[in-house]
Amino acid sequence: MKKAIFSLVGILALTLTGCQDNREANMSPNEVYIVNSNLVAADVYNTGYDEAYPIGVYKSGYVNETAYADITVSDAALAWYNATNSTNLKQLPADCYTIPFGKVDFLSNQVSGLYNIIFHNEKLIALGSDLKNYVIPLQLSKSNIQINYGKQYSIVSPVVKAAYVSMGRAGEIALQVDKNTKTLLADLPVSVQFKNNWNLSIDFASEKADFDKFNTTKGGALTLLPEGAYTYTPKVVMEQGKKSVINTVSIDKAKLSYAFYCLPVRITGTSMEKMVANPDAAVSYITINTLLPIPRNLWEVVGFSSESVNEGTNGPAKLVLDGNIDTFWHSEWGGENATSGKDNWITFDMGQEWILGAVSITPRQNNAGAQIGYVQVSNNASGPWTYVGNFATSGKTVDQTFPVAPTACRYFRLFLPANGLDPNGKTIVSNGAKTANGMMGEVSALGGPVE
Structure with missing residues (x-):
């Protein structure tokens, strides 16, 4: 019996040794x-x-x-x-x-x-x-x-x-507006790719030039977020050894009206001479759209400079409210009542008082000549009128929206001055272009209720 046990142990030992030898032989x-x-x-x-x-x-x-x-x-x-x-x-x-x-x-x-x-x-x-x-x-x-x-x-x-310092969310940051939220927050992460061996101070600012540039890409539909409605830290420190830091923008919703707001935030510099803002990722554009469509069911056209009788079934001012973009109002351009080359306008009654934040114009579809003018508001159909903003359609047939200073009113007027100047004597468009005739397919507005 003992011999059998010793023999079995010997066999196992030889087997294990053989396995180990094979394992080592097959490994690098x-x-x-x-x-x-x-x-x-x-x-x-x-x-x-x-x-x-x-x-x-x-x-x-x-x-x-x-x-x-x-x-x-x-x-x-x-x-x-x-x-x-x-x-x-x-x-x-x-x-x-x-x-x-x-x-x-x-x-x-x-x-x-x-x-x-x-x-x-x-x-x-x-x-x-x-x-x-x-x-x-x-x-x-x-x-x-x-x-x-x-x-x-x-x-x-x-x-x-x-050695660039970059906005992690460069470009547009669209914030969602919740009626139950009192404060809107936007985190702006900032990062570097190099090894940060310093306590790096980074400066921020909101610049009007950035707003103007971005607003152009939005067809002029934006309103600059007013000072006092937001806060952020003008200087943050990226601590030594770290490669990112966050600057948070806080926006008080109670200080907003009905508008399509934008706040640009730019990296303007750092505490180190060679460490500069990335030109392709230096600015974040925070947008907040509080505008609502103003219902047109109570609207009426209650005034106009003229309306053409030379456009077949088109021409009457009321056609800008018929919901059909292929019909249009056209000021009179022929005969003794022609207003071509003169001031033209069209006046709307919204049926009740609203906060007017923007107007939208759909140009005439078969001849979308640029319409250049300004917006006036009043609580009386005959005025007095308050100037709240400009409009200048692009000559394209798409619907185009133009922000105005948010104002409570019942009436608004689209005024197309023959001289191309706003009520303050400034040119409405930089090249001084003017509008010879009034012609629009549809007109609508954005804003909100008067609370």
């Missing part, structure tokens, strides 16, 4: 290699300070053991790359970089390490456009374990990039 031996092998574009940000770029070195294999890897700047590596790729790259001048340690050491259980190159920012910039012809050719030249010769070279090509 320990080796080291450069992770960023072949040609590597090394982004170096123009912060005005030297910047470290890491080259990853890896140790693989199944046996835990200490190891080292020597990495050197190598003429052989450069010659190999140029011959293989038919290039004529040159070695980067030695004063453009520093390599603090030419060796990577691995603990027995460590599988990765870093080899750092310190780039000297100003020296790289001094090379100008010629920088693209220079590289640092690196070779994993020596180790106490096997070297993976397919991954022993790294040809490092430094690329200088601007």
Whole structure:
């Protein structure tokens, strides 16, 4: 019985030994290699300070053991790359970089390490456009374990990039208006791609020029969010070691009327000279649309300068309220009652008092000549009239919306001055264009109830 047991133990021992031998035979031996092998574009940000770029070195294999890897700047590596790729790259001048340690050491259980190159920012910039012809050719030249010769070279090509500070939500940020929400919040994340070794102060401002530019893309339909209706921090600090920070805009809904509002927020500068706003991601445009369509079921046209009898079934002013964009009002252009080249207007009664925030004009469909004028409001059909904003259709046939200063009124008038000037004597459009005749397909308005 004892002999049988000893025999069984012996068989198991031989079997386990055989399995271990087979497992080790099928596993890769320990080796080291450069992770960023072949040609590597090394982004170096123009912060005005030297910047470290890491080259990853890896140790693989199944046996835990200490190891080292020597990495050197190598003429052989450069010659190999140029011959293989038919290039004529040159070695980067030695004063453009520093390599603090030419060796990577691995603990027995460590599988990765870093080899750092310190780039000297100003020296790289001094090379100008010629920088693209220079590289640092690196070779994993020596180790106490096997070297993976397919991954022993790294040809490092430094690329200088601007140290941009960017809005994470550049462009339009449309806030949803909830009747139960008293305060609207918009988070504006700001980020950098470079390593932030400083407490970086970032400045913000809202500039009218940004609003005007964005408003043009919206067909002039926006109203600048009034000061006093919002707050944000004009200067925030991105703490050392962090690559992002958030500036929050808070908007008091109680201070808004009925309008399509916009607030531009721009990065205007930082505490570091070289770290500047990204020109493609410097501005966020916060929009809040509180406008509602004003029902037209009680509307009437109660006044006009003239209406044409020379347009067949078209011409009457009331046609701008018939819901058909193919019919139109046209001022009289022929005969003794013609108002061509004179002031023209059309007056509307909305049936009750509303907050008027914008007017919409659908041009005549078969001849969408530009209509240039201004909007006046009153609580009496005969005035007095208060000027609240301008309009200038584009000459396209689509419906076009024009914001006005939100005002409570029952009546509004679209006035087309022959001289192209608003009531303050300013040209309505920059080129001084004028409207010879009044002609519109449909007119509607946006705003809200008087509370």
